[in-house]
Amino acid sequence: MAAGGVARRERLALCALFTRVGPDAPTLCEGWLTRDLAAHLVARELYPMSIPGMTVALLHPLTERYERMALEQFDYPELVERLRQGPPLTSPVGLPGAREAVNIHEFFVHHEDVRRANGARPRRLSAALETALWRRLRVMGPYLFRSMAGCSVRLENNTGRAMTVLPGAAGRLTLRGPTGELFLFAFNRRAAARVDVAGDERGLQRLAGVRLGV
Numbered sequence: 695m696a697a698g699g700v701a702r703r704e705r706l707a708l709c710a711l712f713t714r715v716g717p718d719a720p721t722l723c724e725g726w727l728t729r730d731l732a733a734h735l736v737a738r739e740l741y742p743m744s745i746p747g748m749t750v751a752l753l754h755p756l757t758e759r760y761e762r763m764a765l766e767q768f769d770y771p772e773l774v775e776r777l778r779q780g781p782p783l784t785s786p787v788g789l790p791g792a793r794e795a796v797n798i799h800e801f802f803v804h805h806e807d808v809r810r811a812n813g814a815r816p817r818r819l820s821a822a823l824e825t826a827l828w829r830r831l832r833v834m835g836p837y838l839f840r841s842m843a844g845c846s847v848r849l850e851n852n853t854g855r856a857m858t859v860l861p862g863a864a865g866r867l868t869l870r871g872p873t874g875e876l877f878l879f880a881f882n883r884r885a886a887a888r889v890d891v892a893g894d895e896r897g898l899q900r901l902a903g904v905r906l907g908v
């Protein structure tokens with residue numbers, strides 16, 4: 695499924711959207727226009743040393759340096775074309791057999807970052823994409839919601855699936871909505887995500903004071 699998998703389809707859809715809206719369109723990533731987001735994604739694939747700083751705050755200045763390099767090295771159409779082609783096989787995010795797992799969250803979330811910031815509504819996802827995102831939530835959920843540690847966090851989607859991503863007795867939180875919206879919420883796109891939030895007072899207060907995601 696690597697050549698035509700859901701991560702690949704999200705990549706191509708995002709590239710088509712990048713081309714349509716141009717380099718100066720807004721995104722949900724604070725301070726970034728589409729050219730900045732495209733440079734971020736290209737840096738992630740071409741410069742492996744940029745990757746650690748995407749999750750480790752101490753190393754983020756190094757990531758920013760590589761993102762600036764991408765902006766300086768390639769004009770916007772070149773960034774989009776490089777992204778469309780996919781990562782080299784030597785890239786950590788291009789390893790055969792791993793491309794789907796390590797790229798699906800990146801391209802789904804950033805595709806929505808551009809869509810939602812430019813007035814698009816939530817879309818109906820394919821069954822394959824729904825399943826892939828739910829599986830990634832199961833794997834990544836404890837990390838994405840780590841700032842809620844000690845509280846019970848339960849996700850319920852609109853097809854009847856449910857999972858508890860964190861156990862705990864120091865508060866209770868239940869999030870309900872389509873899988874894609876739960877995914878965006880977990881990646882801290884709360885204002886854009888159409889999710890129903892319920893819980894006890896401790897859980898809701900805790901949620902209000904923390905940042906989710908990477």
